Amino acid sequence: MKKWLITLVLIAAVILPNMAWAAAPKVNTILEAIDDMFDLKTDGTAKFTFTQQKAGEGVKKYEGIYYRRDKDDSFLMVFTLPEVEKGNGVLKQGENMWLYKRNTRTFQHIARDESIAGTDAKAGDFEKKKLTETYKPALDAAGKEKITATKLGDIPVYQLEITAKNDDVTYPKQIFWVRQDNFLLLKSQGYSLSGTLMNTSYNLKFTQIQGKYLVIKSMYIDEFEKGNKTLSDISNISIQKINEHVFTKAYLENLSK
Amino acid sequence: MNTVPVLAEDTTDEDQLFSEDMIVSEDQIVDDTTGDELKQKHIGFSGTINSSTAYTRFDPVYDLTELGGAEADQITSQTSADIFVDIRLQNWIKGFLSLGVNYYPQGVDELNTITLTDPALIAELNTDTLLVTNKKYNDILIKEFFIDANWKNKVYFRTGKQLLKWGTGYFWNPTDLINIDRKSFLDMARVREGVSGTKITIPSGIKQNTYFFIDMNDTTKLSDISLAGKYEFLVKNTEMSFSIWAKNGYHPVYGFDISGNIFTLDYHGEIGLANDERYNALNYDTLGIKPKTGEMISQVSFGLSKSFDYGEVKDRINVTGEFFYNQAGYDKDIIGRIASESNPETKKTAQGLYLANYQPYSNSKYYAAFFGAINKFIVSDMTFSMNGLINLVDNSAVLTTGIAYNPALTDIVINFNINSYLGAQNTEATMMGKRWDVNVGAQISF
Numbered sequence: 001m002k003k004w005l006i007t008l009v010l011i012a013a014v015i016l017p018n019m020a021w022a023a024a025p026k027v028n029t030i031l032e033a034i035d036d037m038f039d040l041k042t043d044g045t046a047k048f049t050f051t052q053q054k055a056g057e058g059v060k061k062y063e064g065i066y067y068r069r070d071k072d073d074s075f076l077m078v079f080t081l082p083e084v085e086k087g088n089g090v091l092k093q094g095e096n097m098w099l100y101k102r103n104t105r106t107f108q109h110i111a112r113d114e115s116i117a118g119t120d121a122k123a124g125d126f127e128k129k130k131l132t133e134t135y136k137p138a139l140d141a142a143g144k145e146k147i148t149a150t151k152l153g154d155i156p157v158y159q160l161e162i163t164a165k166n167d168d169v170t171y172p173k174q175i176f177w178v179r180q181d182n183f184l185l186l187k188s189q190g191y192s193l194s195g196t197l198m199n200t201s202y203n204l205k206f207t208q209i210q211g212k213y214l215v216i217k218s219m220y221i222d223e224f225e226k227g228n229k230t231l232s233d234i235s236n237i238s239i240q241k242i243n244e245h246v247f248t249k250a251y252l253e254n255l256s257k
Numbered sequence: 258m259n260t261v262p263v264l265a266e267d268t269t270d271e272d273q274l275f276s277e278d279m280i281v282s283e284d285q286i287v288d289d290t291t292g293d294e295l296k297q298k299h300i301g302f303s304g305t306i307n308s309s310t311a312y313t314r315f316d317p318v319y320d321l322t323e324l325g326g327a328e329a330d331q332i333t334s335q336t337s338a339d340i341f342v343d344i345r346l347q348n349w350i351k352g353f354l355s356l357g358v359n360y361y362p363q364g365v366d367e368l369n370t371i372t373l374t375d376p377a378l379i380a381e382l383n384t385d386t387l388l389v390t391n392k393k394y395n396d397i398l399i400k401e402f403f404i405d406a407n408w409k410n411k412v413y414f415r416t417g418k419q420l421l422k423w424g425t426g427y428f429w430n431p432t433d434l435i436n437i438d439r440k441s442f443l444d445m446a447r448v449r450e451g452v453s454g455t456k457i458t459i460p461s462g463i464k465q466n467t468y469f470f471i472d473m474n475d476t477t478k479l480s481d482i483s484l485a486g487k488y489e490f491l492v493k494n495t496e497m498s499f500s501i502w503a504k505n506g507y508h509p510v511y512g513f514d515i516s517g518n519i520f521t522l523d524y525h526g527e528i529g530l531a532n533d534e535r536y537n538a539l540n541y542d543t544l545g546i547k548p549k550t551g552e553m554i555s556q557v558s559f560g561l562s563k564s565f566d567y568g569e570v571k572d573r574i575n576v577t578g579e580f581f582y583n584q585a586g587y588d589k590d591i592i593g594r595i596a597s598e599s600n601p602e603t604k605k606t607a608q609g610l611y612l613a614n615y616q617p618y619s620n621s622k623y624y625a626a627f628f629g630a631i632n633k634f635i636v637s638d639m640t641f642s643m644n645g646l647i648n649l650v651d652n653s654a655v656l657t658t659g660i661a662y663n664p665a666l667t668d669i670v671i672n673f674n675i676n677s678y679l680g681a682q683n684t685e686a687t688m689m690g691k692r693w694d695v696n697v698g699a700q701i702s703f
Binding site: 045047052057082091095107155186238244251 | 302425491702
């Protein structure tokens with residue numbers, strides 16, 4: 001009897017935790033799935049809206065048009081609201097990005113982290129980056145990937161932690177909440193290098209185009225400055241091929257005031 | 258899609274956030290008319306209004322121009338507006354007007370150069386130009402006024418008064434021979450006055466652009482027109498351009514500029530090469546205008562920019578440094594030389610010639626400047642800035658330190674700046690007689 005008891009304890013102590021672990025997929029599998037499900041291979045034009053809110057101080061709305069060319073991962077975005085920002089924009093191809101400032105009529109050849117149009121949005125936020133190229137699974141003290149099964153509201157999710165492979169990211173550490181059934185990324189938290197929570201993002205609405213997912217409504221909560229929230233909406237999406245002339249400085253200057 | 262209720266929540270209820278169906282069908286969101294709003298007929302008004310008051314500590318002893326008066330304490334205020342009218346027609350034809358309106362309650366002295374034509378007067382005064390001052394209380398200036406059109410999005414035309422970007426320098430642009438209104442070190446964001454002409458842009462994708470500018474400023478006949486051309490191209494992450502400027506009766510001026518990034522540094526540089534016919538400099542010994550020799554003169558600017566993370570905030574501190582070399586510039590303390598001239602007539606003439614040809618912070622041979630900003634300074638809506646510029650020949654400097662407070666979600670910016678003019682008497686930064694000044698102002702955007 002005693003032997004049986006010892007055997008059961010061993011099973012419980014060794015095998016069961018491993019079984020629970022085995023139920024969760026590998027973090028890289030999830031990252032690859034996310035990369036794949038959002039890898040929309042088409043040109044696209046869309047209207048974007050940022051609605052910023054600060055606690056007790058009302059809201060401010062920014063609107064603009066975003067053009068993206070798939071073949072060389074170029075994009076052009078131009079603000080249409082508020083009137084004071086109308087015409088400011090960003091043009092990007094490869095490693096090169098230009099910020100057009102209407103006030104000074106300058107195309108500034110910039111690094112990707114430059115703020116745009118007075119918002120907290122960085123030009124690099126609009127780039128298409130693969131998670132598997134920029135992040136890797138975070139490991140615990142035992143060398144195991146940090147991933148657990150949990151719930152977000154009523155939705156079963158995996159909560160996983162990833163760390164940046166290089167400095168070319170906004171957050172060196174992130175925690176993701178992804179749906180267990182299809183790995184859709186619902187929530188993420190970004191941390192600074194020292195481990196301070198900086199941002200919580202929720203992907204609230206998605207659409208599917210050509211079998212790929214696109215986030216069309218998100219909410220960003222600034223955890224560093226409590227009370228600041230930004231709601232991002234993408235609407236009026238077109239997947240028609242975009243003319244070559246759109247991705248030129250001359251076109252952006254012509255769109256501007 | 259109702260967005261406001263979600264934002265209005267002070268706390269986030271994840272049950273509520275994810276309780277609805279989160280997939281929106283493709284037919285509800287796809288719309289092939291996106292972007293058409295940019296092509297619609299539209300008239301838009303926008304602009305800024307600035308109001309500022311400055312207290313200036315003035316020292317007449319330092320005032321080389323002798324225009325600043327005798328008062329040690331001076332209060333000046335100014336209210337300015339930049340009004341923009343944006344008119345869009347169909348087929349990408351548009352018009353734009355930028356109007357600057359200034360009001361000076363105390364009045365300001367306007368310095369004008371009068372060209373003398375009477376030979377007897379020229380002989381008597383020993384100069385053919387005179388500097389005179391008028392007091393003005395307001396002015397209205399058309400800063401830009403142009404029409405845009407294009408041919409099949411292959412060739413773009415902009416004709417009228419316009420501000421051109423020519424060169425990559427942050428403060429110094431030696432290749433820019435087109436714009437007349439130069440950047441102001443103390444107000445780098447100022448909307449500048451454009452020049453009249455026609456710009457033609459021929460893009461070849463993102464990587465190459467060819468520009469031409471037909472400069473009609475102050476032209477009354479065909480031979481007054483000057484032409485400029487620029488070919489801009491991209492090599493990996495480095496953008497470069499070659500430019501040329503030509504005008505009847507003058508030697509051409511050549512330019513080259515470059516910008517890019519290496520590691521985490523952004524860099525920019527430009528070089529202009531021009532015949533010395535373009536420069537009027539005084540001979541240090543005689544204080545007369547140096548004779549032209551036909552020598553090619555180079556002017557070079559080069560700068561580096563970098564952002565630093567601080568206190569958990571990415572890119573919180575931004576720093577740009579820039580250096581300027583002017584081969585035709587003074588390599589000795591010319592202002593001190595003028596001030597120490599014993600012959601009163603020679604001194605007065607030299608003062609006039611120097612000021613008539615003066616380009617702020619460009620006349621000496623070597624300069625350096627830095628521009629620093631700390632975002633989210635003390636509170637999230639405040640920016641601290643400190644900019645400095647030094648004349649490395651006479652060792653004078655101007656230093657401006659300030660804060661700008663832009664309450665979140667508002668279109669108002671409150672500014673407070675202290676400017677210091679450092680250096681010995683009769684040096685570039687101190688020659689206007691200002692020792693320091695304090696500026697308080699506000700700007701609203703609409």
